[in-house]
Amino acid sequence: MTMIDLTEEQAAPRIKALLVARESRTLDFKRVSGKMVGKALEAICAFANTEGGILALGVADEKQGSGATRFYGIEENPEALDELIRKVRTQFHPPIETISFVRLPCTLRDGKAGNVVLVRTAKSDKVHSIVDDGTWTRLDAGNREMSAAEITELSYRRGVRSAESEPMVVPLELLETETWRSFVSARGLKSGTFAEQLQKIGLAAKVGSEVQPTRAAVLLFADEPGSLLAAHGSRADIRLMVYDGKQVVPGATPNLRKTPKTIRGPLIEQIDTAVKTVLDELAQGLTLSGSGFKTKHLYPERVVKEAIVNAVIHRDYRLNRDIFIRLFDDRIEVESPGVFPGNITPANVDKAGSKARNPLVALNLREFPIAPNIDAGEGVKMMFAEMASAMLYPPQYRQNTEAAVESVTVTLLNLERPTVWDEVSHWIDTHGDIANRQLREITGMDTLEASRMLRTWVAQGVLIALPSASRQQASYTKPMRSAEQADSLSNAPDNELPKQ
Known part of the structure; x- marks a missing residue:
């Protein structure tokens, strides 16, 4: 594993940030000692199992001082750092492939020249343990060993395990439907009983003396998968809500334009019906609330379809909640139960694409006579490209x-x-946030125009205001970046390092 050495000039902004930084969910400090190695491994494991983070070695936490008095440097025990680098290669199961070491020259607390090291760990797409030392998660400012139940839950959330492959206590005859017969005709399954055919393609398993369908089979072929799964504490339908205005107005009488619609059926029918219904609604246009004018919807059709297909294919089918599609005067929202699988985040989804949480569902949907467009991870990138071509804002993920x-x-x-x-x-994307001054420099606007534009972007949801001491010091960033580690500690060149 390579140590990346920065120049004093490259290190300066990171050292400045470290002087005022506090421990958080994505930042930890450790002085370098013999006892440090075990605790450092726990922190790296915890970062990989949560949202990623940075471990600053040679820096005491804020309780032990302030400013440069916290900089003890790796020179305090260089052998311990060497031991950590060796153990990072061997002590994680499975290996963590998203770790980089960056050495920063600095002035230590005693005035001598020295170095601190940033160990940067990205969010992983797996669940990691330390050999003979458990599986760890990150808290707001510390690490905790996970229980067996928490490890299982994280495995589902990361997509390492999927509910789609679990056998369900559902009578097989409820799946031998017209949808199944349509699938079989396209798939070309000719021999064997119905149960044997399901087993051949991984959609049924023998449990004791009984053949049980997987959850994926129920979703793909049952006439009412949502109703069948409801008996097992989960859901599988789509709810379409059309609102009057730009916000949901709470109260006894919600601001709905029409009665909410529940879209049921096997997944192939759900996708077809949901896409057709939403596109029909958009084609009719909506009369803007309070104005009497009809709005023209500019969304590319492919983008709308992809948002719905992704929600159906990638949702977590363990969860007791339907997919919600909400149409407002100025936007469409598609809410899918479950978090991003793997190491995908709102900030990198445009580059990472998508990871199939339910590969059995995705694979077998392609086998229907008229299959939905499943772009093997390229669909999200297409959405960003199509919205850009249409001169619309990029898709906003939260x-x-x-x-x-x-x-x-x-x-x-x-x-x-x-x-x-x-x-x-x-x-x-380059600097992490923007303030009124930078917007004026970019656009040539005056102060009032820039303030008005920033407020508009906040109201539209494409920017959020960061905490600040006063309005004059206000700065803004994208919602998708708000949970990311402060860029002042992880900017290029170390952000662009290859995996070690």
Whole structure:
């Protein structure tokens, strides 16, 4: 594993950030000692199993001092650092492939020249353990060993395990439907009984003396999979809500334009019906609330279809919640139960694409006579490209982990983006945030115009305001970046390092 050495100039902004940084869910500090190695392995394991993070070695935590008095340096025990680097290669199961070491020259607490090391661990797409030392998760400012139940839950959330392959206590005859016969005709299965055919393609398993269908088989072929799964504490339908206005108005009388529609049936029918129904609604146009004018929907049809297909294919079918499609005057929201699988985040989904949480479902949907468009990980990238070509804002992804049932929502804004947005977006991707001054420099706007534009972007949901001491110091970033590790500690060149 290679140590990357930065110059003093490259290290300066990171050292400045470390002087004021505090331990958090994505940042930990350790002085370098013999006892440090075990604790450092726990922190690296915990970062890989949560959202990723940075371990700063040679730096004491904020309780032990402030400013440069916290900089003890790796020179305090270089042998311990060497031991850590050796053990990082051998002590994780499975191996963590997303670790980089970056050495920063600095001035230590005693005034001498020295170095600190940043160990950067990205969120992993697997669940990792330390050999003979358990599986760890990251808290707000510390690490905790996970229980067996928590490890199982994380395996499902990461997509290492999938509910689709679990056998279900559902009578096989409820799956021998017209949908199954259509599938068989296209798939070319000719020999064997119905149960044997399901087993051949991995959609049934023998449990004792009984052949039971997998959850994927129920989803693909049952006439009412949602109703069958409801008896087992989960759901599988789609709910379509059409709202009057730009927000959900709570109260006894919700601001719905029409009665909510539940879309049921095997997944192939759900996708077809949901796409057709949504496109029909958009084709009719919506009369803008309070204006009397009809809005023209600019979303590319392929993008709408892909958002719905992704929700159906990648949702977590363990969870007791339906997919929700919400149409507003200015946007479409598609909410899918479950969090992003693997190491996908709202900030990297445009580059990472998608990971199949339910590969059995995705594989077998392709076998129907008229299959939905499943782009093998390229569909999300297509959505961003199509929205850009249509001069619309990019799809906005957010992950809701605070609700009783976790979910991912993609929002498609029916708003033409100003040309300056591309420059602002690039600035944020490069620098982490933007303030009024930078927007003025980019656009030539005056202070009031820049303030008005920033407020508009916040109201539209494409930017969020970061905490600040005053309005004059306000800065803004994309919602998809808000949970990411501070860029001042992880900027290029170390962000672009290859896997070691």
